[in-house]
Amino acid sequence: MSNNVSRRQFAKIAGLSAAGIAGPLDAEAKPTSTQRSASNFPPGFLWGTATSSYQVEGAVNEDGRGVSIWDNFVRIPGKIEDGSSGERANEHYHRYKDDIARIKELGCKAYRFSVAWPRVFPDGDGKSNPKGLDFYNRLVDELLKNGIEPWLTLYHWDLPQSLQDRFGGWRSTETCKIFGDYAAYVAKHLTDRVRNVFTLNESGRFVYFGYGIGIDAPGLTLPQAEVNQVRHNSALAHGLAVQAVRAHGRRGTRVGPAENIDACIPAIDTPEHVRAAAIALREMNAGYLNVIMEGRYTDAFLKFAGADAPKYTDAELKIISSPVDFLGLNIYAPQHYIVPSDQGAGFAPLPIPKSFPHMNSDWLRVGPETIYWVPKLAAKIWKTDAIYISENGASGADQVTPDGKIYDTDRIMYLRNYLAQLQRATAEGVPVRGYFLWSLMDNFEWVYGLNKRFGLYHVNFDTQVRTPKLSADFYRNVIANNAAGA
Ligand code: NOJ
16 A cells, blocks of 8 residues: 555545454454464474575585585686685585574474585595584584474585596496495484485486586586486485485484476366376486386386487396385476377477566476476375475575665565465375475575575675575464465
């Protein structure tokens, strides 16, 4: 309402009785308990937030940390949009206590972070670096002290450079085996306090972007057959990590992937479209998630790959499909709107219109129904009873206004709509047990540098001052009410 028009005047203009206006409007603002429970998430739903090591820690040369492929990659001119790097990032390595206080402020019950492999094993294998591990000991202890459950990711892309140099990184199964040993070490030392472990973050991104089109570290542009082999190796590394956590972690430690599932959605909600979308979801994820969950590559995948199909043994498929405790899904943009087809496997993705709305990253199309359909179809296809949204969130321009605040109503719009669709899923019994909002604070967004802001907290990267955006209030409210706040 404009500042020039009082509530009373507005009521008059709108033809409402001045006495009546306060009543109905206020009643709307505070839903009755019945309304509220209808839009609630299940009791015990886990609300969290997420970051990753290279994106927030900084301190790349401290306490014996080894070099990662990202340390070198960011130095190649032209690779990072704004020429920045994660060298300093959010200085989370030193400011973690304050950052944990912010997680607590939000009311989050869980925090997803990643361990920087080169901190723990500077060369990837060989001699461990106790000082590196100690950081994670301190981090985990501080989280627990504040009543926040640590959810640990073993690999969020910062591969030790030494493994790249010696073995070609994920091109070699040597790296997979060494990853298994590293996973065993982390499990042994941290799962006395960490109960949940994600293996690799977003194979779907780092394989193709890092080894196929050279956009991410290590910046390679390999032929398709080799990219397929790298993807297979990443699945193998996942399986070896699952086995390592089982063998060396505390009994009951839970483990699963955190994958940017290729998101397929029925173009419209008819039984035919839904069926086609389910087939598409399985096939479009045949190279990673499906082989993990089913222990085999689909016929359509092998036929399509032809001579470029990965080489593998049955023993590897067994390792890859080691049973997991949950499915972690990073869900952002709708990738494919699917219609039925009488060609091929029975589905066809529609072209995405140029005018499709997106957030402050071109790739981040706004399709709230993605977070309804994808978990729903995934639960059905892979018969899982525990899905976690390991990431969801949005980039915004996030201008600081003259009053020092950031009114990111665009991010709130995005979150509100996605969470309403997630709640729709849980209300139907889709087994989504928790949600990690990406991200706690603005951070180093890989090739986009510090330009693309995803945080609930704004970060001034010169002063390291963190300022809560309006979306931080929004999320706090969501958590407090256990409701989407649509
Ligand atoms: C996926 C990645 O896991 C994370 O590192 C990245 O910052 C967000 N999505 C946003 O792009």
